[in-house]
Amino acid sequence: PITMTSSKTLGLVLGAVLAFGASAPLAFAATINVPEDEATIQAAIDLASPGDTIVLGADETTAAQINVNKAVTIDGGGYTLYASFAKTDNSNNSAIGVTSSDVTVQNLVIDGSGGTNLHGVNVYQSTGITLSSVTISSFRSGVVVNGSTVSATNLNTSGNTWNSVNVDPGVGV
Numbered sequence: 001p002i003t004m005t006s007s008k009t010l011g012l013v014l015g016a017v018l019a020f021g022a023s024a025p026l027a028f029a030a031t032i033n034v035p036e037d038e039a040t041i042q043a044a045i046d047l048a049s050p051g052d053t054i055v056l057g058a059d060e061t062t063a064a065q066i067n068v069n070k071a072v073t074i075d076g077g078g079y080t081l082y083a084s085f086a087k088t089d090n091s092n093n094s095a096i097g098v099t100s101s102d103v104t105v106q107n108l109v110i111d112g113s114g115g116t117n118l119h120g121v122n123v124y125q126s127t128g129i130t131l132s133s134v135t136i137s138s139f140r141s142g143v144v145v146n147g148s149t150v151s152a153t154n155l156n157t158s159g160n161t162w163n164s165v166n167v168d169p170g171v172g173v
Contacts, residue, residue, distance in 0.1 A: 033057055041066050041074065041081070048072050056081075056108070065091070068098045076108025076134075083139075084114035094122035094144070098129060106132040112139035113159075120160070123148040125173060131155050141166045147173030 029051040036057060038044040042064075044054040050071040061082040068074070074096075083095035091097070095110050095118060103126065110120045120136035120143060123129050127149040135156040136142040142157035143150070145167045157164035 065097045068103050070100050071102035073104040075106050080109040083112045086116035094119035096121045098123040101126045102128040104130040109135045119144045
């Protein structure tokens with residue numbers, strides 16, 4: 001695959017390939033850098049296509065749940081995501097809410113010490129989820145696996161008031 005650093009570059013390259021007579025569009029993933037290409041992780045996810053990688057270049061604070069609703073990779077690059085908001089309902093109850101299959105979160109520290117009644121990562125009715133080299137602290141639950149399949153490698157949790165990992169079928173799931 002070809003990796004590009006922004007969607008604008010991606011469009012230019014694809015246009016050039018098609019102009020030279022390619023019979024079908026090429027399928028490849030793009031890399032979207034936060035904060036270089038987009039200001040926030042959520043903005044990068046909203047821009048991304050399935051298969052894209054979102055790469056953090058600095059610590060980030062989120063004032064609402066980050067909704068991962070497509071198959072992307074979030075590479076934290078060792079940076080920290082701080083959750084600084086209160087749970088309002090089940091669609092805003094975690095630092096990262098995953099509702100799509102084939103999502104990877106890697107090399108990320110997730111800190112909930114500035115939030116209220118939140119979970120770290122909440123995975124709802126999704127499969128093929130990978131958590132790799134993720135550290136989650138100071139939430140209700142570090143990870144909630146709700147009617148989902150999650151693979152975790154080098155997952156570290158601490159200071160969570162309810163539990164580290166909650167595997168649950170959920171209501172109506």
